[in-house]
Amino acid sequence: MTDHFLKATRETVHLGGFSHLLEPVLTVASGDTVDVETYTGYYVYDKAPPEFLTPEFLDICQNLAPERKVAGGPHLLTGPIYVQDAEPGDVLEVRLEAIAPSLPVGFNAIRPGWGALPHQFHQPALRFITLDLANNIAEFPAGAGIKIPLKPFFGILGVATPETSRTSVPPGSYGGNIDNRELQAGSRLFLPVFVPGALFSIGDGHSVQGDGEVNVTAIETSMNGRITLKLRKDIQLTTPIAETPTDIITMGFGQTLDEALELALNNMIDFLKRFTNLSPEDAYVLCSLAVNFRITQVVNSPQKGVHGMLPKAIFSKSINL
Known part of the structure; x- marks a missing residue:
């Protein structure tokens, strides 16, 4: 097993989507660990305070090559990472070992025509929000005494598909813009592989987000992480x-x-059938009794997301994935 460090530079990030035509920026073996940097805010950097900007981020925003601009999404992604021996039909296990904001500020943006209430909140608005990293909180609005605990995660974790390009906005079977706040450090994500090498990319750091992400954004944050990729x-x-x-x-x-x-319900029933040997009907009943279904996000048009949470504590034997 090898440890790698993947900095976010204009040579190692791509903008707006996924593509199997992108050259990998790193090749790893199954079980390798990667310390990875990500940046966010490509389209708002010119309005950002100094503490949001680093020389590397400015270089990305001002000099990113056209071939690194994949599609029309707003997200900067670090990657893609090529996983040796990964083939279509395999599964890529992404272990999220550590996740932490790299800068003491993030932003939230209301975009016209987006969000859960686009007709009610139709004016653009951009707020930069200070992060108190020492105390792991964000106070919003500033001075209001409302202190939100930070729970950082990556909104986008995904692999490439056979399409030439795919926007980073909607999630799908390949992962992508999942925006699931449960995927914090200590979690594992399992992604189907669609192309040789998987071509995994990561980004869209969020310091904190409510289920639904109703106004389009969380506290969007440049984020560092440590991940292990296992085939x-x-x-x-x-x-x-x-x-x-x-x-x-x-x-x-x-x-x-x-x-x-x-x-999400059918996927949970399928999971219970395969990993706990329940009948379809018993699995359906168990979902009604013990599984909590939550709104992941409602804003990544055209795909909304729901996730089901099955508590492992109800089982007398461990479920091994």
Whole structure:
């Protein structure tokens, strides 16, 4: 096993989406660990306070090559990372070992036409929010005495697909813009592999976010992380699943919340059938009794997200993924 360090530079990031045509910026073996840097705020850097800007980030914003601009999404992603021996049909296990903001400020933006209430809040608004990293909180609004505990995670964890380019905005079977706040340090995400090498990319750091992410953004934050990438040829998946220290998580992405819920529920039933040997009907009943379905996000058009959380504590035997 090897440890790698992947800095975010204009040679190692890409903007706006995923593409299997991008050259890998790092090659790893299964089980290798990567300390990875990510930046956010490509389209707002010219309005940002000095503490939001680093020389490397400014270089990215001012000199990113056209071939690194994949699609129209707003996200800067670090990668792609090529995983040796990964082939379509395999699963990539992403272990989130550590996640921490790299700068003491993030931003929140309201974008016209986006969000859960686009007709009510239709004027653009951009707020830079100070992060108290020593006390692990953000006070919002400033001076209000409302102190929000920071719970950092990466909004985007995904692999490339056979399409030439795919925008970074909607999530899907490849992962991408999942925006699931449960995927904090100590969690694992399992992604189906679609192209040789998997071509994994990461970014869209969030210091804190509520379920739903209703105004389009969280506290968007440049974020550093430590991840371990493990190739799994012993399991097959068609959609991402995740595991936290307390729960198994299945996900559903659809154009409506009803559709997303149905998919998350069916994915949980399939999981219970495969990993606990329950009948479909018993799995369905168990979902009604013990699984909590939550709105992941409602703003990554055209896909809304719902995730189901299955508490591991209810099982007398461990579920091994």
